[in-house]
Amino acid sequence: MAIIRKTIALGILLAIAVAGYFYWWSQKPITLDEPAIPFTINKGSGAHAAGQQIAEAGVPLQPLMFNMLARATGKSSKLKAGSYELKPGTTPLRLIDQLVRGEFAQESLTIIEGWTFRQMRQAIAAHTGLKHDTVGLSDRELMQRVSPEFSEPEGLFFPDTYLFAKGSSELDIYRKAHSAMLQHLKDAWNGRDPKLPYKNAYEALTMASIVEKETGQKSERAMIASVFVNRLRIGMMLQTDPTVIYGIGAKFDGNIRKKDLETDTPYNTYTRAGLPPTPISLPGRQSLAAALAPAKSDALYFVSRGNGTSVFSANLTDHNRAVNRYQRQ
Template sequence: MIKRLIVVLLIALLVMGGALFWYARTPLPLKSLPAEFTLMPGSSLPAVAEQLRQAGVIEDAWKFKLLARLSGDAARIKAGHYTLSRPTTPYELLRKLILGEVSLREIVFIEGWTFQQMRVALNIHPAIRHDTAKMTEAQILTTLNIPEARAEGLFFPAKYYIDPGNSDISILRRAYATMQMHLAKEWAARQPGLPYSNAYQALTMASIIEKETGLASERPLIAAAFINRLRKGMRLQTDPSVIYGMGSAFDGNLHKRDLLADTPYNTYTRAGLPPSPIAMPGLDSIHAALHPALSQALYFVSKGDGSHYFSDNLEEHNRAVMRYQKNGH
C-alpha cells in the first residue's frame, strides 16, 4: 500500500513537473504586443502575480507563483514599468522581473523653451508623478534648494530617461544639476575680459543668444555683437527679451509701443542684461556666450532665411535693414 502510494506520488510529481515545465516554456497568451505593465514597489509575490493577471500578462496567478517559488528567486523580483515587445514565456518573464529589465521612458526639454513650457511637458507626461503641479515657482525653487529668485533658464535642455512613477521633482533636480555642471565647466574656461560679473549673467546672455539664433553657426557672432554692445554701454535692444517681459500680453506681433513700454526685460528702455534668463539655453549657446567670435560687430539683421547680416556701424546696419527687411529681399 505504501509502495503504491509512493508510486502514485512520484507519478503525480512527474506529471506536475512536466506540466510546470510545459507552462514555463509556453509563450504567454498576450492579447497584443507590445504589452506594458507596472509592478508596484513593495509588492509580495502574490501581489506581483495578481498585478500580472490584472494586466493580462498571465492567466493563472498560482502557476506563476509556483514557478517563482521553485526558482528560489521570488524575493528578487523588482518593481517598475516593463514592456514585452515579443512573444515571451513565463520563464523569460520571471527572468526579466528578477533582472529588473524595466522599460525606461523619456522626457525631452527643448533648447529655447521657457520654464512654463517645461512645466507643461512635465504635467502632461503620463509616466511622471506630478508632485509640483500645484506648486508655485518659488515653492519649486525652495524644494530644490535653488538660491535664485527665478527658475527661468536654470534647467538643462536634454533628453532625460525616467522610470514610470518618478517624481517631477527628481527630474527637475537632475536637469538643474546638469545645467550647473555645464555652466561651471564653461565658466572656468571662459575667454578673459568678458563683461559678466558671474556665471548667472553669462547664462542670461546665453538665453538671449538661444532665442536670437536661427543658424547654429552664427551663435558666436551673435554673442560677439551683444558683448560688444555691453562693453560700449549700448543697450542690447533684443526683441526676445521684450517679448518675454510682455508675458501673456504678447499677441504674436511686436509693435513700436511694445518697444517703448518699460519692463525689467525691455532691453530697448533699460541698459545691461535683463534680470534673469529668458529661456533655457543649450550648451552651444552657453559656449558662445563665454567664447564669442573675434568680431567688431554691433548690429545684425535677419536676412529672411534664418541667417543674419552683421554690421560694425550704424550706417552699414541701416543699409542692411533697407536691403533685407524694408525692401523685402
C-alpha cells in the same frame, strides 16, 4: 512489495514529468496578442499577489505557476513594486528577473531648446506618465524643492529628452534637468575666454538664453553672441527684442510695437543697460558654447536677410545700408 516499488517508480516518473514541464514552461516565451502589455505591481505585494495583478492586466500567465516559480528561484520576496511592460519574447523566468531588477516601463519627456520655464512646466504637467506632485506650487516654491540656492527658475533647466519610470515624480524630472544644466554651464564656464565681460556663470547663462532666442541658425550663434558681448564691453544697449517680449509675458500677442520698445520693464534692453536680471529661455549646449566662446569680431549690429541668415556690421552706416536692402527694400 512489487506494488510499492511500482508506486514509488510511478511517483518518481510523475515528479520528473512535472519538473520537466515546469522547466519547459519557465523557459517558454509568454504568448502575446499585442506589442506590449502594461501592468503594475502594488507596494507590499508578494509573489502570489503579483501574479494575480499581472494576470488581471491581461497577461496570459497562471498566477499559481508564477508564484511557484518565484519561490523555486528564491526570489518571491525580492519583487519590486512599480509599473512594468511585458514585451514579446519574455519568458516567465525573465519576467521574474525583470521584477527583481526593477526594470520599470520607460517613459520619455522632451524639453525643447528655447522654451521658457513656463512652457516646460506646461509640458511636464500634461505628461500622463508622471506623478503630478508640483501642482499648486509657485515657481519659487518649486525652486525651493529643486535647488534652494536659486529663487528664479528661468534658464536653469537643460533642454533634452529625459527617460523615467512610469509614475515618477515631476520633481525627479526638474532635478535631473537642473543638475544637467548646472553641469553643462560649469563645463562651458571652465573653458571660457577669460576676457569675457561676465561677472559670473549666471550672467553667461543669461547671455546664452538671449542667443538661443535670437537665432535658429546654429552656425550664426557665435556671431550673435559676439555682437552682444561687444556691446556689453563698450556699455552699449543690447537692444534685443526677445528680452522685451519676455518682459511683456503672457500679454504678448505676437507683434512687437514701438510702444513695447519704449515701455520700461526689467527686461527691456532698449531702456535698460546691461543684461536682463534673469535668463529668458532654456538655452541648449550650442548657445552656452557661443556665449562663452563667441566669435572674434568687431560687429555691433546684425539684421536678418529674411532667409534665416543675418548680415553683421561693425558700424551704424553699414548696418543701415543692410536694413534698407533686406528689411525696407
